[in-house]
Amino acid sequence: xxxxxxxPSVSAAPGQKVTISCSGSTSNIGNNYVxxxxxxxxxxxxxxxxxxxxxxxxxxxxxxxxxxxxxATLGITGLQTGDEADYYCGTWDTSLSSGMFGGxxxxxxx
Amino acid sequence: xxQLVESGGxxxxxxxxxxxxxxxxxxxxxxxxxxWVRQAPGKGLEWVAVRSYDGYTKxxxxxxxxxxxxxxxxxxxxVSLQMNSLRVEDTAIYYCARAIxxxxxxxxxxxxxxxxxxxx
Numbered sequence: 001x002x003x004x005x006x007x008p009s010v011s012a013a014p015g016q017k018v019t020i021s022c023s024g025s026t027s028n029i030g031n032n033y034v035x036x037x038x039x040x041x042x043x044x045x046x047x048x049x050x051x052x053x054x055x056x057x058x059x060x061x062x063x064x065x066x067x068x069x070x071x072a073t074l075g076i077t078g079l080q081t082g083d084e085a086d087y088y089c090g091t092w093d094t095s096l097s098s099g100m101f102g103g104x105x106x107x108x109x110x
Numbered sequence: 111x112x113q114l115v116e117s118g119g120x121x122x123x124x125x126x127x128x129x130x131x132x133x134x135x136x137x138x139x140x141x142x143x144x145x146w147v148r149q150a151p152g153k154g155l156e157w158v159a160v161r162s163y164d165g166y167t168k169x170x171x172x173x174x175x176x177x178x179x180x181x182x183x184x185x186x187x188x189v190s191l192q193m194n195s196l197r198v199e200d201t202a203i204y205y206c207a208r209a210i211x212x213x214x215x216x217x218x219x220x221x222x223x224x225x226x227x228x229x230x
Contacts, residue, residue: 002154035216037155044205044223045147045155050216088155090215097169099145099157099215 003028004089004102011108012079020074020105022089028100032092034072036065039086049074079109112136112219114206119224122196130191132206132221140164143209144189145217146180148202157215158204161189196228
């Protein structure tokens with residue numbers, strides 16, 4: 001099981017907002033930047049958020065990130081059926097000197 | 111444009127070795143750390159290893175430490191992952207990815223991945 005804890009699944013209706021949590025510890029989320037990824041089946045992950053709350057060029061502002069203490073949150077507003085995918089958080093762990101991902105959250109847009 | 115392309119995947123027996131390569135282009139190779147990330151069939155992402163942008167620092171996941179070695183070849187703009195003593199649980203798609211900043215998992219570009227299957 002992953003050191004970073006994400007809910008296995010979340011769901012919401014089109015047009016609504018959803019949040020995905022990522023819980024860790026002081027040695028990882030607490031003292032390092034968090035990134036978020038979107039992955040569709042059969043494709044490589046895509047960076048949505050980096051450095052806790054920054055969006056790469058081309059990522060719509062419907063996607064947002066935040067961090068507080070040892071937890072981080074990905075928010076998605078104006079949900080679309082095309083947002084149905086797996087979402088992962090990732091960060092560095094200073095104590096382990098290794099990277100780590102959360103277990104992933106499957107988003108269903110009902 | 112920025113590109114990363116993995117190669118070297120295939121089917122291998124448990125206990126054997128395999129070497130993966132990640133060829134990069136479209137950016138200054140020496141300015142970015144390159145990581146390896148894997149994903150077992152139907153499972154989540156697992157971080158594997160990183161070689162720092164300057165090539166001096168190597169870090170590994172506990173699950174591969176002592177068996178895998180990551181290296182950089184500046185002359186070929188490539189990063190390799192030498193995988194020894196392979197186990198069935200190493201079966202996965204292996205991706206290489208470019209990190210925006212050090213000591214983060216902020217990967218802005220990924221390769222398409224190469225499949226490694228460890229089976230007798």
